[in-house]
Amino acid sequence: MGLLSVGTPLAWKDTKKLAEYVKKHGIVQFINLYRKLKNRQRDTLKWGDEIEYTLVYLDHEKKAARLLLKCNEYLPELQEDENNNPGKNTSAWRMEYANYMIEGTPGQPFGGCLTQFNRVEKSMKSRREELERMIQRPNEAIICFASFPRIGCPDFTEPTYEVSPELNPASNSLYYPDAAVYPDHPRFLTLTKNIRSRRGGRQAINIPVFRDEKTPEPFLPATPNDDGQAAKGMKPDHVYMDAMGFGMGCSCLQVTFQACNIDEARLLYDQLAGLGPIMMALSAASPAFQGTLADVDCRWDVIAGSVDDRTPGERGTGPLQEGERLIPKSRYDCIDMYISPCSKDFNDRPILYDKEHKQMLLDEGLDDVLAEHIAHLFIRDPISLFAEKLDLNDEVEVDHFENIQSTNWQSVRFKPPPPNSQIGWRVEFRTIEVQLTDFENAAYVVFVVLLTRVILSYNLNLLIPISKVEENMRRAVKRDAVLNEKFFFRSALNCNKNADEPVEEMSIDEIINGKDGGFPGLISLMKSYIKSMDVDVDTVCTITQYLNLISKRASGELKTPANWMRNFIVNHETYKRDSEVNERIMYDLAVKCDSISRELVGCPELFGNPKTKSANVTLPRCEKVKQEVESITEKILQQQELD
Numbered sequence: 001m002g003l004l005s006v007g008t009p010l011a012w013k014d015t016k017k018l019a020e021y022v023k024k025h026g027i028v029q030f031i032n033l034y035r036k037l038k039n040r041q042r043d044t045l046k047w048g049d050e051i052e053y054t055l056v057y058l059d060h061e062k063k064a065a066r067l068l069l070k071c072n073e074y075l076p077e078l079q080e081d082e083n084n085n086p087g088k089n090t091s092a093w094r095m096e097y098a099n100y101m102i103e104g105t106p107g108q109p110f111g112g113c114l115t116q117f118n119r120v121e122k123s124m125k126s127r128r129e130e131l132e133r134m135i136q137r138p139n140e141a142i143i144c145f146a147s148f149p150r151i152g153c154p155d156f157t158e159p160t161y162e163v164s165p166e167l168n169p170a171s172n173s174l175y176y177p178d179a180a181v182y183p184d185h186p187r188f189l190t191l192t193k194n195i196r197s198r199r200g201g202r203q204a205i206n207i208p209v210f211r212d213e214k215t216p217e218p219f220l221p222a223t224p225n226d227d228g229q230a231a232k233g234m235k236p237d238h239v240y241m242d243a244m245g246f247g248m249g250c251s252c253l254q255v256t257f258q259a260c261n262i263d264e265a266r267l268l269y270d271q272l273a274g275l276g277p278i279m280m281a282l283s284a285a286s287p288a289f290q291g292t293l294a295d296v297d298c299r300w301d302v303i304a305g306s307v308d309d310r311t312p313g314e315r316g317t318g319p320l321q322e323g324e325r326l327i328p329k330s331r332y333d334c335i336d337m338y339i340s341p342c343s344k345d346f347n348d349r350p351i352l353y354d355k356e357h358k359q360m361l362l363d364e365g366l367d368d369v370l371a372e373h374i375a376h377l378f379i380r381d382p383i384s385l386f387a388e389k390l391d392l393n394d395e396v397e398v399d400h401f402e403n404i405q406s407t408n409w410q411s412v413r414f415k416p417p418p419p420n421s422q423i424g425w426r427v428e429f430r431t432i433e434v435q436l437t438d439f440e441n442a443a444y445v446v447f448v449v450l451l452t453r454v455i456l457s458y459n460l461n462l463l464i465p466i467s468k469v470e471e472n473m474r475r476a477v478k479r480d481a482v483l484n485e486k487f488f489f490r491s492a493l494n495c496n497k498n499a500d501e502p503v504e505e506m507s508i509d510e511i512i513n514g515k516d517g518g519f520p521g522l523i524s525l526m527k528s529y530i531k532s533m534d535v536d537v538d539t540v541c542t543i544t545q546y547l548n549l550i551s552k553r554a555s556g557e558l559k560t561p562a563n564w565m566r567n568f569i570v571n572h573e574t575y576k577r578d579s580e581v582n583e584r585i586m587y588d589l590a591v592k593c594d595s596i597s598r599e600l601v602g603c604p605e606l607f608g609n610p611k612t613k614s615a616n617v618t619l620p621r622c623e624k625v626k627q628e629v630e631s632i633t634e635k636i637l638q639q640q641e642l643d
């Protein structure tokens, strides 16, 4: 996660004094970068995914599954290939917030040719193999949990730790030990401590509990060793979480695209923003937190709350102190504005920024919208500073810019080229929940990449007022949103950038699969795009399997991981209808997820019986799925043959 400069970390009281200094220099650094790179042209499409993997310890004797704190041991060896063969490495590995998490990306980005879609799942497979070679079976496993259901329960880590505010100087948490945070880089504990200090107390994340027959009324979580903050912060009938690790210790799937120039990057940023909530609901994989079933299916609100560093005044729960203003959202959340000049009319939310910051950018010739976007990022204070990294050469270094940029964790991110690199202007799509299998992860990634091609080729316009995107985000996290919620979406996808165009409320099924006599659905647009391209049969087959997964998740024919896991939990023989995910359920769920992700068993309810070329899932395809796959590919294949 983000900028990984090293040095002596500063406490919040010192960081605070330097905040304005860092911001000014950060903006100057962006300006210098912009000046050099604003006219950069003709970059080709390059793109790549990031998957966050979870290390799980399976205690087969006690029948318990815990989070294994060992990534710092495994990381150096995983990075050897990259260190020895830079530019040629198969995979790239990065530390993450928790010591049970590790981030893997392809060693090199994928290219623009559609045949590259055949490589995605292979790359994910080889990442999994690299991890498999590290771990010690049979007790260690790698499972892509978007959120491990028992984070924060007693003994949820391996090794286990006692937890209390005194034992956790960084987080002060009652539940999440500082020892679970990645230990070998100062960034993570510093962020933890400074976010809490800036906020003026521990986080108070309250997620509605899923009420079952025997769920206690009111549902009130245990608050061991409470110093009074928990009693104040928790809401009845909610799962209560009090530390950064509850959110930043969850895992996501991200995709970064290189655009041909800055204008295309801005356009893509805007178009992808509206897809954020749709893809989140479609990928929902987080039904339980802290050992309790929740009434949400996604991790988003937990992670937003987990790094919410706003003071009581800023978040509207206390009096404003001098120099403060109300800030509507956490620094982790949905974006507040579109950034292309022609999207301006859809920015119907007030944008906070310091006039002076915006003026610095305008003076350098930035247009109003981009100046506002950058200035808006800079309403956030730096929360992690290193003593050795304060006095920088703003002509060549960008650490102060990246410091603010990389702690604005929003649904999409506009990434400028790093200085002195071959890399162009990029956009990152950040809302997808990580899936259990390589097949599913590849499907979501390919779906989004393909959609960007369709948007650009057909000059589509998905923009809706930004307030409606925010509302969609709120709906997307709800339990079974994919089946039950409606989302604001444009029925006329033409390139007309007029904010008066009609916005409808549609189900995800209608958005993805279309509706009779109305909106054609994103998948049919993607299929006609593929048809219009000269694509080989292999690639068409690969893509078709991915589109099928998304289509069936949208229609409800296949389950989201959240729905599937929730079912697994409530149907477990030890489940007491009290919303609790006990240790035994967690163990059985982990064992099951492990076998599914290693393709030792299938899971037709979750993803059918796919047979992607690279995956070769060994199960026989059932007749029904086979027929469907064939009927969908038939036309495209015939077309190919005719050509």
Ligand code: ADP
Pocket (backbone or CB within 6 Å): 001, 002, 046, 047, 048, 049, 050, 094, 105, 106, 107, 108, 109, 110, 254, 255, 256, 257, 258, 422, 423, 424, 426, 428
């Ligand atoms: P982050 O800052 O979001 O953590 P990472 O470097 O971890 O970024 O991952 C970004 C992704 O972008 C990786 O999948 C990587 O392969 C991919 N990538 C690398 N170079 C480019 C490029 N020039 N254009 C687009 N994507 C790229």
Ligand code: MG
Pocket (backbone or CB within 6 Å): 001, 050, 052, 096, 103
């Ligand atoms: Mg990451």
Ligand code: MG
Pocket (backbone or CB within 6 Å): 001, 002, 050, 094, 103
């Ligand atoms: Mg990364």
Ligand code: MG
Pocket (backbone or CB within 6 Å): 001, 002
């Ligand atoms: Mg990151």
Ligand code: MG
Pocket (backbone or CB within 6 Å): 050, 254, 428
């Ligand atoms: Mg990223």
